Amino acid sequence: MGKIENKGGGRPVGYNTSFAEEVFRNVDFGEEIKMCMQCGVCAASCPLSLKMDFSPRKIFTLIRAGKREEVLGSQAIMLCTSCYSCKVRCPRKIPVVDVMHGLANYALRQGFVPRKNTSVFGGEFWRQIYKLGRIDEKDLSRRYFFADGLVPGIKNSLEMMDMGLQMLLHKRMKLLPERPIKGIKALRRMLDKAEQMGKGGARA
Amino acid sequence: MDKKTIVYICTGCGIGDAVNVDQLKEVVDEDFSLPCKDHPFLCGPEGLAMLKQDMESEGVNTFVLAACSGRVNYDVFNLGPEAIVERVNLREQVAWSMPPQDEDTQMLAEDNLRIACAKVKDTKLPEAFKAEEEYAKDILVVGGGLAGLTAALETAKAGYNAVLVEKEATLGGWLARNKKRITMPYKELTDTGIEDLVSAVTGNPKIKVYTSASVEKVEGGPGLFSVAIKADGNAVTERIGAIVQANGWVPYDANKLGHLGYGKFKDVVTNVEFELMAAGGKIARPSDGKEVKNTLFIQCAGSRDPEHLPYCSSVCCMVSLKQATYLKEQDPEAVNYILYKDMRTVGQAEDFYRKAQNDGNIFIRGSVKEVGESGGKLFVEADDELLAERIRIEEIDLVVLAVGMVPATKPLQTPRIKAPQDAPDKDEEGMIEVQPDSGFFATPALRLAYRQGPELPTLKYGFPDSHFICFPYESRRTGIYATGCVRKPMETAKVLDDAVGAAMKAIQCCEATANGIAVHPRAGDMSYPEFNMNRCTQCKRCTEECPFGAINEDEKGNPLPNPTRCRRCGVCMGACPERIISFKNYSVPMIGNMIKAIHVPEEDEEKPRVVALICENDAYPALDMAGIKRMKWSPYVRFIPVRCLGSVNLVWVADALSRGIDGLLLFGCRHGDDYQCHFIKGSELANTRLGKVSETLDRLALESDRVKFVEVGISDYHKIPQIIDEFMETIESVGPNPYKGW
Numbered sequence: 001m002g003k004i005e006n007k008g009g010g011r012p013v014g015y016n017t018s019f020a021e022e023v024f025r026n027v028d029f030g031e032e033i034k035m036c037m038q039c040g041v042c043a044a045s046c047p048l049s050l051k052m053d054f055s056p057r058k059i060f061t062l063i064r065a066g067k068r069e070e071v072l073g074s075q076a077i078m079l080c081t082s083c084y085s086c087k088v089r090c091p092r093k094i095p096v097v098d099v100m101h102g103l104a105n106y107a108l109r110q111g112f113v114p115r116k117n118t119s120v121f122g123g124e125f126w127r128q129i130y131k132l133g134r135i136d137e138k139d140l141s142r143r144y145f146f147a148d149g150l151v152p153g154i155k156n157s158l159e160m161m162d163m164g165l166q167m168l169l170h171k172r173m174k175l176l177p178e179r180p181i182k183g184i185k186a187l188r189r190m191l192d193k194a195e196q197m198g199k200g201g202a203r204a
Numbered sequence: 205m206d207k208k209t210i211v212y213i214c215t216g217c218g219i220g221d222a223v224n225v226d227q228l229k230e231v232v233d234e235d236f237s238l239p240c241k242d243h244p245f246l247c248g249p250e251g252l253a254m255l256k257q258d259m260e261s262e263g264v265n266t267f268v269l270a271a272c273s274g275r276v277n278y279d280v281f282n283l284g285p286e287a288i289v290e291r292v293n294l295r296e297q298v299a300w301s302m303p304p305q306d307e308d309t310q311m312l313a314e315d316n317l318r319i320a321c322a323k324v325k326d327t328k329l330p331e332a333f334k335a336e337e338e339y340a341k342d343i344l345v346v347g348g349g350l351a352g353l354t355a356a357l358e359t360a361k362a363g364y365n366a367v368l369v370e371k372e373a374t375l376g377g378w379l380a381r382n383k384k385r386i387t388m389p390y391k392e393l394t395d396t397g398i399e400d401l402v403s404a405v406t407g408n409p410k411i412k413v414y415t416s417a418s419v420e421k422v423e424g425g426p427g428l429f430s431v432a433i434k435a436d437g438n439a440v441t442e443r444i445g446a447i448v449q450a451n452g453w454v455p456y457d458a459n460k461l462g463h464l465g466y467g468k469f470k471d472v473v474t475n476v477e478f479e480l481m482a483a484g485g486k487i488a489r490p491s492d493g494k495e496v497k498n499t500l501f502i503q504c505a506g507s508r509d510p511e512h513l514p515y516c517s518s519v520c521c522m523v524s525l526k527q528a529t530y531l532k533e534q535d536p537e538a539v540n541y542i543l544y545k546d547m548r549t550v551g552q553a554e555d556f557y558r559k560a561q562n563d564g565n566i567f568i569r570g571s572v573k574e575v576g577e578s579g580g581k582l583f584v585e586a587d588d589e590l591l592a593e594r595i596r597i598e599e600i601d602l603v604v605l606a607v608g609m610v611p612a613t614k615p616l617q618t619p620r621i622k623a624p625q626d627a628p629d630k631d632e633e634g635m636i637e638v639q640p641d642s643g644f645f646a647t648p649a650l651r652l653a654y655r656q657g658p659e660l661p662t663l664k665y666g667f668p669d670s671h672f673i674c675f676p677y678e679s680r681r682t683g684i685y686a687t688g689c690v691r692k693p694m695e696t697a698k699v700l701d702d703a704v705g706a707a708m709k710a711i712q713c714c715e716a717t718a719n720g721i722a723v724h725p726r727a728g729d730m731s732y733p734e735f736n737m738n739r740c741t742q743c744k745r746c747t748e749e750c751p752f753g754a755i756n757e758d759e760k761g762n763p764l765p766n767p768t769r770c771r772r773c774g775v776c777m778g779a780c781p782e783r784i785i786s787f788k789n790y791s792v793p794m795i796g797n798m799i800k801a802i803h804v805p806e807e808d809e810e811k812p813r814v815v816a817l818i819c820e821n822d823a824y825p826a827l828d829m830a831g832i833k834r835m836k837w838s839p840y841v842r843f844i845p846v847r848c849l850g851s852v853n854l855v856w857v858a859d860a861l862s863r864g865i866d867g868l869l870l871f872g873c874r875h876g877d878d879y880q881c882h883f884i885k886g887s888e889l890a891n892t893r894l895g896k897v898s899e900t901l902d903r904l905a906l907e908s909d910r911v912k913f914v915e916v917g918i919s920d921y922h923k924i925p926q927i928i929d930e931f932m933e934t935i936e937s938v939g940p941n942p943y944k945g946w
Contacts (some may be wrong), residue, residue, distance in 0.1 A: 014598070
């Protein structure tokens, strides 16, 4: 048995299942969590687990124990880069990637913003796709860099300046604004439908 | 029989290139005056035709085949029961592991031939043992639970009669008291099916059932058992061929689990009590009969705990999943917490674990810290290992302790016997605790009239001793096979397989005994030990050391051998200080003569000689494997295979050293708790006896470094060259044996 820390200031934590039930009902693929047997293969496979506050396995434990704030406020659920290592390897065939995205989405809907820049990036990405049907690189990075304010924005921009110049030189980024794609209206109808189904529209 | 012997040398497989065959033929002629032929392909059709023709036209009945290892082509060179065939290993241990056309290689091949020729000289053709009475082939099954019923039914299906003895008034054992069971394919709960099994057994004309019965006495040996049974107060005697012991298990005593609230709170019950409650109808709180809403299962209650049951019973996880399912069936809103150390649902049973997860049971990995009561309900505090926090679960109606299985053979209290005088831990009255590794340890089930105790010797947790991997059913009493949960904890699907296996082993034993041949592991061996009683000094070493309790003794201490109980290991032969125990084809003088046949060069030739007595079960195949892998070792070692290191008589050490042999190596199996000896105690006994060998060495004024015991497993072949090299270095540093040339 590992070392048990008493985070609750000496008082043992209660165990309640209401948050698990909330997740099962509201989160995409949330019900899959109950098949987790805590083997930890997802955590071991995840290239980002070192950056995460809770590994995917731990997230599942916290859900079962009813730790709503920790889970929905967790950086981990927004750090998933959809590499699919966990989903491929899970012996219980839990779509961990989809659960993580489902949780991130649900967290934002519930007013939690675990990672502001990630949600700004997602929101801006969606907005541009909706507007143009493509990404305007300079506009997207500008919004992303300045998400935390002016000073970090300038700092971020200066750091990435060399890459920006190279991209300009190789015509990967244009100075002029991007134009919408052909058939943008058809794309918008699809995105509207996705939004209606609750499957789209990352929020900032 | 008159022996007519010819030596055949095969020159195939590189043997002809490695050694000078003509020189070998000369050795056979000069030292033993035996005719010798060679053939380029002895195991081929022409080579075999030559052997058969010599047998038919010239009446050859003893064949020395100098070719490959005796462990290969044994079927090809099986020349029938009337022929003595001795194999000389010139391939794996000479041609493949020694430099070709070398003086030392040639000397090794010559010595190997001399050893074999000396052996066949003393070998007699074994005759099967035949008892005066007629052999019985009925199978006694002790225990009428799932294992016993299945074993009896399978015996009957195979055409043999079974006698079933059950101590309760009804058949069915624990399974009859279960509500449902989980078995293949592990998707849903199924009916126990015990009624059908019981009626199949009671309705079978080949099965005689005694209920409320016990075995009062077992005399004789396999094929000749006379079993006294007391049934409903009446005494009957049955003649039995072999015995299946299936007396099952008891739950671990929960009264020792006070720290989990058992005995303190009425609503803390064991899984067995819960099962009985479920089978009786409604599951309710024992304290007030109210309905059960929240239940917490504590897994490994006392199991995998050095203070209680140190082992895993392998079924309690599934039992709790089953019982959680009862609760969900009774009330779909019921909440079940399962507090576990590790969920162990072996094999396909994992499917039922998935079902239980899908049903919404809550699994918590951790250890209980407190079970308590507040406001009429129970609470449990535990260290949640995955959260790394102390948790508290409240409002619990029922706590179920998943207790493990204890074999019925394990006594509640360790029996005490009178200690021998030199025992260090005896108490004031001179009594000492019986070790599990003894026939006097287990609770009465068979009451064998054996000198070595009335029950099967057990392993340290009380399960009857068996070779866990290689021959699991074999116990240390020949013809008695343990099966079911008394052998090891197992689930019902496994019990079915296990019981069939034990029944088949019992039938095999009856047939082998009736044909006068040995059962496992020397299956088919016709030889058996014969005692030259004129010279017996009643020292009781053989009766004490036989690992299988084969030898009883009379009041004067004379051994009374029971050949049908014998496994032919030769431990008695190794034990006997008077050397009065011999087999027709294996004896103390025979091995002595084989050692004496080795040619020992003069000291100034600087060619030391080492004799390696090697266990033919594990170490010899390992040595062959090293040869097959073309590993190299010293050409000065002469290997003599023995049935078991337990059959090594210390006189051989004196024989070898007084002849000028520089050292002795003994290759045996691992011993101790995880022993690998086919005869259980053989290598351990050899090691103990060898501890006393320094006496012999002192008498000869020799260094004790000259004799070494090494443990070798069958997979340790890669270590053998190193072991030999290190020993040769020791011999070199000790110097040559001063007895050379005497």
